[in-house]
Amino acid sequence: xxxxxxxxxxxxxxxxxxxxxxxxxxxxxxxxxxxxxxxxxxxxxxxxxxxxxxxxxxxxxxxxxxxxxxxxxxxxxxxxxxxxxxxxxxxxxxxxxxxxxxxxxxxxxxxxxxxxxxxxxxxxxxxxxxxxxxxxxxxxxxxxxxxxxxxxxxxxxxxxxxxxxxxxxxxxxxxxxxxxxxxxxxxxxxxxxxxxxxxxxxxxxxxxxxxxxxxxxxxxxxxxxxxxxxxxxxxxxxxxxxxxxxxxxxxxxxxxxxxxxxxxxxxxxxxxxxxxxxxxxxxxxxxxxxxxxxxxxxxxxxxxxxxxxxxxxxxxxxxxxxxxxxxxxxxxxxxxxxxxxxxxxxxx
Amino acid sequence: xxxxxxxxxxxxxxxxxxxxxxxxxxxxxxxxxxxxxxxxxxxxxxxxxxxxxxxxxxxxxxxxxxxxxxxxxxxxxxxxxxxxxxxxxxxxxxxxxxxxxxxxxxxxxxxxxxxxxxxxxxxxxxxxxxxxxxxxxxxxxxxxxxxxxxxxxxxxxxxxxxxxxxxxxxxxxxxxxxxxxxxxxxxxxxxxxxxxxxxxxxxxxxxxxxxxxxxxxxxxxxxxxxxxxxxxxxxxxxxxxxxxxxxxxxxxxxxxxxxxxxxxxxxxxxxxxxxxxxxxxxxxxxxxxxxxxxxxxxxxxxxxxxxxxxxxxxxxxxxxxxxxxxxxxxxxxxxxxxxxxxxxxxxx
Numbered sequence: 001x002x003x004x005x006x007x008x009x010x011x012x013x014x015x016x017x018x019x020x021x022x023x024x025x026x027x028x029x030x031x032x033x034x035x036x037x038x039x040x041x042x043x044x045x046x047x048x049x050x051x052x053x054x055x056x057x058x059x060x061x062x063x064x065x066x067x068x069x070x071x072x073x074x075x076x077x078x079x080x081x082x083x084x085x086x087x088x089x090x091x092x093x094x095x096x097x098x099x100x101x102x103x104x105x106x107x108x109x110x111x112x113x114x115x116x117x118x119x120x121x122x123x124x125x126x127x128x129x130x131x132x133x134x135x136x137x138x139x140x141x142x143x144x145x146x147x148x149x150x151x152x153x154x155x156x157x158x159x160x161x162x163x164x165x166x167x168x169x170x171x172x173x174x175x176x177x178x179x180x181x182x183x184x185x186x187x188x189x190x191x192x193x194x195x196x197x198x199x200x201x202x203x204x205x206x207x208x209x210x211x212x213x214x215x216x217x218x219x220x221x222x223x224x225x226x227x228x229x230x231x232x233x234x235x236x237x238x239x240x241x242x243x244x245x246x247x248x249x250x251x252x253x254x255x256x257x258x259x260x261x262x263x264x265x266x267x268x269x270x271x272x273x274x275x276x277x278x279x280x281x282x283x284x285x286x287x288x289x290x291x292x293x294x295x296x297x298x299x300x301x302x303x304x305x306x307x308x309x310x311x312x313x314x315x316x317x318x319x320x321x322x323x324x325x326x327x328x329x330x331x332x333x334x335x336x337x338x339x340x341x342x343x344x345x346x347x348x
Numbered sequence: 349x350x351x352x353x354x355x356x357x358x359x360x361x362x363x364x365x366x367x368x369x370x371x372x373x374x375x376x377x378x379x380x381x382x383x384x385x386x387x388x389x390x391x392x393x394x395x396x397x398x399x400x401x402x403x404x405x406x407x408x409x410x411x412x413x414x415x416x417x418x419x420x421x422x423x424x425x426x427x428x429x430x431x432x433x434x435x436x437x438x439x440x441x442x443x444x445x446x447x448x449x450x451x452x453x454x455x456x457x458x459x460x461x462x463x464x465x466x467x468x469x470x471x472x473x474x475x476x477x478x479x480x481x482x483x484x485x486x487x488x489x490x491x492x493x494x495x496x497x498x499x500x501x502x503x504x505x506x507x508x509x510x511x512x513x514x515x516x517x518x519x520x521x522x523x524x525x526x527x528x529x530x531x532x533x534x535x536x537x538x539x540x541x542x543x544x545x546x547x548x549x550x551x552x553x554x555x556x557x558x559x560x561x562x563x564x565x566x567x568x569x570x571x572x573x574x575x576x577x578x579x580x581x582x583x584x585x586x587x588x589x590x591x592x593x594x595x596x597x598x599x600x601x602x603x604x605x606x607x608x609x610x611x612x613x614x615x616x617x618x619x620x621x622x623x624x625x626x627x628x629x630x631x632x633x634x635x636x637x638x639x640x641x642x643x644x645x646x647x648x649x650x651x652x653x654x655x656x657x658x659x660x661x662x663x664x665x666x667x668x669x670x671x672x673x674x675x676x677x678x679x680x681x682x683x684x685x686x687x688x689x690x691x692x693x694x695x696x
Contacts, residue, residue, distance in 0.1 A: 029650075029652065029653035029654075030650060191541065191643065191651070191652075192567070193539065193541060193565040193566065193567060194565055196651050196652075199643070199644070199651045199652040199656070200651060200653075203652055203653055203656050204652075204653045207653060207655065207656075212657070213656075213657065214657050214659055215640075215643060215644065215652055215656050215657065215658040215659075216643070216658065216659050216660075217541040217566070217598065217599070217643060217660075218541065218565070218566050219538075219540070219541060219566045219567075219598050219599025219602060220598050220599070220659065220660075220661060220664075221602065222601045222602030222605060222664065223598060223601055223602075223664035223665075226601060226664070226665075249567075250565065250567050250568050250571060251565070251566075251568070253570045253571055253574060254567060254569065254570030254571075254602060254606050257570060257609045258602050258605050258606065261605045261609070295539065295563060295564070295565060296547070296563065298646040298647060298649060298651065299646060299647065299649030299651065300649065301647030301648065301649055302378060303539070303547045303548060303646065303647065304377065304539075304544075304547040304548065304551055304552075304563055305377035305548075305551055305552045305555060306377075307555065308547070308551050308555075308561075308563050309560070309561065309562050309563065310562065310563040310564065311562055311564050311568065312564075312565075312568075313568060313571060316570065316571035316574070317571075317574075
């Protein structure tokens with residue numbers, strides 16, 4: 001097979017000159033604006049208002065946010081800085097409820113507090129950078145594992161790319177590796193209402209790397225599958241329960257049902273930091289609901305009449321039984337269930 | 349059960365003072381503008397650019413367009429007016445390819461030409477008005493037939509209401525009758541990308557009649573079904589083949605697959621003018637593709653990067669096997685197939 005470049009030109013989250021630098025995803029693709037955040041509160045706001053989004057990217061941003069918080073507390077309270085950290089961690093952790101990577105990253109940072117008493121910024125920055133680097137390395141590993149399962153056209157949903165992670169992407173990492181290996185023809189990107197991550201982010205990101213992408217409405221996915229034009233469905237995840245039930249962007253569950261109806265393999269690519277062993281199954285995953293205005297107006301334009309009642313759940317849960325393949329940085333699981341996921345963690 | 353009003357306050361198409369009066373559906377719900385069309389060419393344009401949409405409404409508008417055409421040709425050519433009608437009928441018939449009601453209405457009008465030689469406007473207006481009145485009466489009949497099958501919450505797609513028909517609606521006719529009979533709790537309206545018929549038209553239309561409606565994104569339908577919050581899925585149709593395969597707004601097929609997965613009955617409500625006995629099955633139904641810009645911008649706002657490749661098929665076909673109930677003005681069919689549809693027509 002022909003080898004192509006596995007491009008990876010986008011970084012959504014960076015640590016730069018003592019601050020967190022975020023590519024503002026609310027403004028893409030119209031503008032490539034970067035925010036420079038110098039406080040943990042500003043990082044919390046950026047997670048809440050979706051300037052940064054995507055489960056792994058949220059976790060990394062929060063980890064850097066902890067560095068900022070520790071600096072603030074250290075400046076104020078010296079060696080007692082840890083005493084002031086609890087409310088900061090709570091606020092950061094509550095910024096968005098569904099993606100578990102946020103909590104995971106905060107816990108990983110907290111585990112280093114004891115070592116960091118004297119020089120919190122330096123020590124904690126080391127850990128945050130490690131989280132970031134491990135995420136990228138994990139994505140590349142997942143890309144290589146997943147790519148071997150790909151043939152022909154991939155349909156993807158939302159954005160699980162460089163923009164949603166430390167870099168390279170989860171679902172789009174698999175896409176990038178499959179493209180590099182000549183296994184991929186093209187990507188169908190569902191626009192992903194209401195926030196349009198597919199239209200605004202995935203198409204833009206694939207354009208940066210020269211991977212052919214075709215935008216469709218979310219509702220057009222079924223007819224493409226019916227026509228035999230989709231060979232694989234690949235998405236990311238925001239939280240995976242211990243039994244393999246998978247929360248991801250609202251609409252993922254319907255795609256999984258439709259893919260199964262057509263015998264098209266449904267692949268979830270997510271790092272093990274997305275797996276929440278404390279959640280036994282779907283019922284333990286909190287689903288975020290966002291403002292109805294995300295549905296009733298698009299880019300400031302009203303698309304529904306005044307007084308419209310709207311419901312805006314932004315995640316749904318796909319039962320493990322509909323997930324054909326779970327790709328993590330620790331390995332690939334066919335038909336994930338409690339035992340196989342447990343074994344994955346036991347393997348170290 | 350408590351009896352409520354079966355409101356029906358909206359008329360999208362009217363004949364008024366020698367012209368066709370259309371409620372401009374491109375501008376709803378922001379503005380209730382009416383167009384007054386005095387030529388068949390203007391009616392063709394209004395169908396093409398979707399000022400009027402919905403299979404039955406298109407047929408009725410085209411029928412009135414034939415009246416205007418006959419008046420024009422009669423003014424120019426006197427008793428030989430029929431000689432000039434062919435290109436007009438062809439242009440009208442080609443305005444949109446999928447909804448067969450357009451062709452059906454034109455053929456019904458043409459069948460009256462021989463009787464209308466001396467006074468085409470008067471005679472043909474009589475036929476067009478009959479088509480219009482029969483459509484409304486058929487919708488009320490379908491409403492009553494379908495309502496008996498409804499319990500609890502209905503999920504509907506696109507707009508198959510008064511706006512899409514002569515009045516009362518097909519799917520929303522069933523909703524209106526079920527609401528009147530106290531069988532309906534509420535309606536979930538999918539927004540229906542890219543044209544937003546659900547958000548802009550269905551929610552607005554149900555608001556006029558005081559029927560409780562909740563707007564959701566198309567991709568949220570599956571999670572509502574998973575949660576047991578949808579008891580019936582009811583849609584209209586743009587063309588039904590002789591075997592029951594049903595073309596409707598893109599996304600309908602996916603909903604039918606998801607409804608079947610959850611054991612939720614999927615009902616199609618459509619007049620027999622939507623059934624195309626000349627189409628044996630799905631393969632014989634032409635699917636319209638519209639401009640990619642309908643996807644890449646919303647209300648003038650760009651939602652995808654420059655240079656985006658997009659596909660915009662605006663209908664899909666649900667195989668008859670996924671249609672649990674077909675409601676027509678001639679009767680209700682469970683599990684429609686070639687024989688049952690054939691028997692429906694034979695019943696007169």
